[in-house]
Each structure stands twice: as C-alpha cells, then as structure tokens.
Amino acid sequence: MKITKTCRECGVPLGISRTMRWNSDGTITQVSDPAHRMIFFESDNLDRMWRRLSRELAVTQEHIWELVISSKSRATRAFLRHTLPWYVNTAAHLVGYRTLMSTIEAQGLVMGYGKITLGGQYPRRGRPERVTVFIEDPYSLPLFCGDFKGSAEVLERRRSSLTYQALDERRHQIDVTVSKERLEEEYFHVRDGAARKRGEISYVTCPSCGAPRELAQFSWDLGRGIIRDNESGRRLAFFGTAGMREVFDELVHELGERVTPTIIDAERENTVEAMGVEEARSGLERLRFLAAIRGLGLLTSLSMAPERMEAVMANPAIPEYLVGLALGVFELATGQKGRCDWRLEGDGDLRMEIVPAR
Numbered sequence: 311m312k313i314t315k316t317c318r319e320c321g322v323p324l325g326i327s328r329t330m331r332w333n334s335d336g337t338i339t340q341v342s343d344p345a346h347r348m349i350f351f352e353s354d355n356l357d358r359m360w361r362r363l364s365r366e367l368a369v370t371q372e373h374i375w376e377l378v379i380s381s382k383s384r385a386t387r388a389f390l391r392h393t394l395p396w397y398v399n400t401a402a403h404l405v406g407y408r409t410l411m412s413t414i415e416a417q418g419l420v421m422g423y424g425k426i427t428l429g430g431q432y433p434r435r436g437r438p439e440r441v442t443v444f445i446e447d448p449y450s451l452p453l454f455c456g457d458f459k460g461s462a463e464v465l466e467r468r469r470s471s472l473t474y475q476a477l478d479e480r481r482h483q484i485d486v487t488v489s490k491e492r493l494e495e496e497y498f499h500v501r502d503g504a505a506r507k508r509g510e511i512s513y514v515t516c517p518s519c520g521a522p523r524e525l526a527q528f529s530w531d532l533g534r535g536i537i538r539d540n541e542s543g544r545r546l547a548f549f550g551t552a553g554m555r556e557v558f559d560e561l562v563h564e565l566g567e568r569v570t571p572t573i574i575d576a577e578r579e580n581t582v583e584a585m586g587v588e589e590a591r592s593g594l595e596r597l598r599f600l601a602a603i604r605g606l607g608l609l610t611s612l613s614m615a616p617e618r619m620e621a622v623m624a625n626p627a628i629p630e631y632l633v634g635l636a637l638g639v640f641e642l643a644t645g646q647k648g649r650c651d652w653r654l655e656g657d658g659d660l661r662m663e664i665v666p667a668r
C-alpha cells in the first residue's frame with residue numbers, strides 16, 4: 311500500500327484511512343495497535359504555547375524545548391520499540407536510515423508533520439556517528455526533534471544528542487549525534503492505555519476507503535505534509551496521546567504546577583479564535599461529534615446556562631486541552647470568561663464545572 315495515495319472519493323490518504331480507526335467511544339486508535347490513541351488536533355498553537363510557557367514561567371525557550379525534546383524522544387522510543395520490534399532486532403543495520411527515513415517521510419506527509427528529508431550521515435558507511443535531516447514546515451519543531459532523536463536511538467540502540475538550526479523561514483536542519491552509551495534494554499515502557507468506556511457514536515463512512523465522511527472537510531497537501539481545515543483554514547496534525555501526555559507531565563514535573571493553567575489558557579485562547587459562536591452553542595450532539603472526530607473522547611453530558619456550564623467527558627484524551635476547549639466554548643456561547651473546576655473521576659471520566667470568572 312502506498313500510504314500517500316489518496317482516496318478518489320473523499321481525498322483522505324490511504325495512510326490515514328487504512329491505518330487508523332475512528333471508534334464509537336470517541337477515540338481514534340491505530341489499527342495495528344488499538345492501545346495507541348491518537349488525536350487529530352490543531353497544531354499551529356503548539357509553538358505558540360511553548361513560547362508562552364517560556365514567557366510566563368520565566369524560563370528560556372531553549373530549556374522548554376529541551377524538556378519537550380527529551381520527553382517526546384522517550385515516548386517515540388517506547389512507541390517504536392513497541393510497534394516495530396524488528397527494527398531493534400535483526401534488521402536494524404540492514405534497514406538503515408534511508409529506509410527508515412522514507413517511512414518517516416511518508417508518515418510525516420500523511421500525518422501533517424511537514425516535509426522531512428534525509429540530509430546525510432557520517433561516516434557514509436557502517437554505524438553512523440552523525441545523521442542530518444531537514445524538515446520544512448514542521449508541525450512543531452521540538453516535537454519533531456524528539457521524534458527523530460527517539461527514532462535514531464531505537465535504530466542505534468544508543469543515546470544521542472541533537473542540534474537544530476533554522477535555515478530560513480520554513481526549513482530547519484537537525485543533526486543527531488549518536489553517543490557510545492548503550493540504551494538499556496527495558497529503559498522505558500509504554501503506559502498501558504486506560505480501560506475505555508463504550509460509546510455509541512456512529513460515522514457515515516466513505517464507501518470507497520471507509521474513513522469518516524466528515525474528514526472530507528480537511529485537505530491534505532501531500533507535497534508539504536500540511537493538513538488544513540477547509541472551513542477555518544487552520545492546520546492540524548495527528549498526535550499520539552501517550553507522547554503528548556509524556557511531554558506535559560515532564561513540563562509539570564520540571565517546572566511545577568504552574569504549567570497546567572498555562573496550557574489550559576493557551577487552549578482556551580485557541581478555541582476562542584478558531585471556533586464560531588454558532589458552533590459553541592450547537593449543543594450536546596454536535597459538540598460530541600466535533601470532539602469525537604478529533605479523537606478527544608466521548609462527551610456524555612452537557613448543560614449550559616449563562617451562569618453555569620457542566621460537562622462530563624468519558625475517555626478524555628488530554629484533560630488540559632479539554633478544559634481549555636470547554637472554557638473557550640463557555641466564553642463563546644455566553645460572552646463571558648469562565649473559571650473551571652475540573653477533576654478526573656475514579657472511572658476516568660473528566661468532570662468540568664464552569665462559572666463566570668469574577
């Protein structure tokens with residue numbers, strides 16, 4: 311299967327429709343690994359969010375990026391080891407970077423990560439000490455750096471470090487240096503996916519490729535690796551939720567609890583900018599669908615009044631995002647800023663109560 315081939319009927323690449331499943335419980339999972347959840351989410355805001363964290367927490371952008379890169383590389387390593395055990399066993403050096411990179415490049419194009427090309431390796435034969443890649447229009451430069459570092463570490467089974475530099479507005483060069491230090495065999499485990507609640511969301515699917523019909527509202531530029539929402543014009547990408555969780559947890563661990571409200575507020579701001587008032591007021595059914603098509607979870611109840619909004623989400627993907635989204639919805643629908651009390655229940659549900667901020 312050529313994953314960058316698109317469906318003639320709906321325009322969705324086969325690399326999406328054949329490898330991912332939109333489930334009735336509000337999640338998106340990989341066909342090959344149903345425990346691996348994905349969200350299909352606006353990505354423009356990410357680099358803005360790192361900048362905001364750096365400003366509001368008074369730490370350098372380099373430090374934020376360092377944390378993002380190291381946590382993302384850890385998650386990528388775990389993911390690759392889990393899904394591609396053959397890379398780390400027999401074939402690693404027969405496969406080599408060219409093959410790995412062409413897989414990563416095609417994957418990047420359909421997932422909305424940008425255009426990735428292999429620059430070269432040194433020495434040219436044998437075990438590489440240094441590998442260079444270029445990326446154009448990255449969905450998020452530090453997340454991509456983390457991905458690439460993790461991939462190299464799995465392939466070489468050694469720790470690596472990297473440097474990145476902007477070549478121009480769109481292009482970046484990333485150099486990974488592989489160290490001599492071997493990675494421990496069981497250095498990191500993928501956390502088991504939490505048990506999920508069942509749901510009854512149903513999608514009208516494309517008769518030709520089986521992807522949800524609603525995906526026709528997004529367009530894939532497979533030359534550049536950019537996915538856009540045709541209505542809002544905003545860019546989206548597919549993110550593994552375990553990777554995002556790892557990044558946010560690492561930021562909280564290193565920089566403290568102040569990280570969480572900053573992420574929530576950045577997401578609130580994004581929602582207010584991107585969503586329409588009509589959409590925010592569209593009610594349970596529509597909002598449930600909007601959340602599910604992005605793999606965010608299953609909205610099970612919603613009540614909205616000017617002085618109070620309550621919502622419960624089963625199988626919540628990234629609670630910080632969902633709380634930010636809910637605050638944005640409240641603000642758009644009622645015309646006033648909100649304050650959210652939220653908690654994760656014992657059964658995994660996310661319960662949110664929003665009242666006007668005073």
Ligand SMILES: [Zn+2]
Nearest residue numbers: 317320516519
């Ligand atoms: Zn189709």
